[in-house]
Amino acid sequence: MRFEGKRALVTGAAGGIGAAIVRGLRAEGARVAAADRDVAGVEADALLPGDLLDAAHADGLAEAARSALGGLDIVVNNAGVITRGPVTETSDADWALSLGVNVEAPFRICRAAIPILAAAGGGAIVNTASCWGLRPGPNHAVYCMTKAALASLTQCMGMDHAHQGIRINAVCPNEVNTPMLRTGFARRGFDPDRAVAELGLTVPLGRIAEPEDIADVVLFLASDAARYMCGSLVEVNGGKAVA
Numbered sequence: 248m249r250f251e252g253k254r255a256l257v258t259g260a261a262g263g264i265g266a267a268i269v270r271g272l273r274a275e276g277a278r279v280a281a282a283d284r285d286v287a288g289v290e291a292d293a294l295l296p297g298d299l300l301d302a303a304h305a306d307g308l309a310e311a312a313r314s315a316l317g318g319l320d321i322v323v324n325n326a327g328v329i330t331r332g333p334v335t336e337t338s339d340a341d342w343a344l345s346l347g348v349n350v351e352a353p354f355r356i357c358r359a360a361i362p363i364l365a366a367a368g369g370g371a372i373v374n375t376a377s378c379w380g381l382r383p384g385p386n387h388a389v390y391c392m393t394k395a396a397l398a399s400l401t402q403c404m405g406m407d408h409a410h411q412g413i414r415i416n417a418v419c420p421n422e423v424n425t426p427m428l429r430t431g432f433a434r435r436g437f438d439p440d441r442a443v444a445e446l447g448l449t450v451p452l453g454r455i456a457e458p459e460d461i462a463d464v465v466l467f468l469a470s471d472a473a474r475y476m477c478g479s480l481v482e483v484n485g486g487k488a489v490a
């Protein structure tokens with residue numbers, strides 16, 4: 248029970264990785280406020296529905312979680328969107344969506360959460376970046392850029408707020424078997440099960456990640472076992488580097 252007595256905010260809590268993070272934290276004793284657009288199916292200790300593109304919602308999430316749970320120790324900025332294509336095929340709407348959800352919302356949430364965590368003596372923030380934010384993958388220019396921005400923000404905040412007892416790190420997955428990946432396959436006319444199995448053959452460990460493979464590393468970064476880690480970008484890739 249690594250998280251007994253801890254209170255956590257998780258964004259993207261209804262998604263593949265987010266749901267696994269919520270389950271994992273609660274299984275080890277944390278009370279969790281789950282934030283997503285639609286939280287109807289999410290089991291958590293507080294539900295915070297809303298759109299992260301709404302600046303007031305993002306600005307208020309940390310305080311809403313603190314107030315609902317009676318305190319705040321852990322923040323997981325996990326929500327994300329993927330837009331595909333090179334820059335020449337990126338619309339203004341794709342740009343605004345990607346920057347808004349993947350960069351601006353974590354910025355707003357961290358800006359509000361850090362003083363709350365600091366006032367209580369410290370805490371941990373874990374951001375979900377991506378391997379593609381560390382090295383670029385093809386045909387996802389703006390997505391890669393947003394994850395690089397989040398990775399850089401994590402390194403900067405990790406340095407700037409360590410003195411307040413706040414550890415800020417990021418997990419950087421490669422491909423994970425979640426709705427984000429599967430709907431992308433379906434949209435392009437592939438059978439998601441077959442595509443996931445075929446993609447698994449390109450991974451040295453023999454399969455792509457399941458949400459729990461990523462959630463376990465998020466939990467580690469949020470836990471006291473990672474007490475000396477600040478600003479780290481932890482790749483979780485089954486041995487498959489981005490070429």
Ligand SMILES: NC(=O)c1ccc[n+]([C@@H]2O[C@H](COP(=O)([O-])OP(=O)(O)OC[C@H]3O[C@@H](n4cnc5c(N)ncnc54)[C@H](O)[C@@H]3O)[C@@H](O)[C@H]2O)c1
Binds near residue numbers: 260283298376420
């Ligand atoms: N699946 C992968 O292969 C993969 C790889 C690397 C990184 N990631 C990252 O992992 C994180 C989780 O992704 P996932 O694979 O679980 O995807 P997912 O689509 O299953 O979950 C993402 C969640 O974010 C929420 N979200 C998106 N826009 C929102 C908004 N405007 N307001 C509120 N909530 C919003 C969605 O509703 C969804 O529940 C993302 O940041 C993603 O970029 C995923």
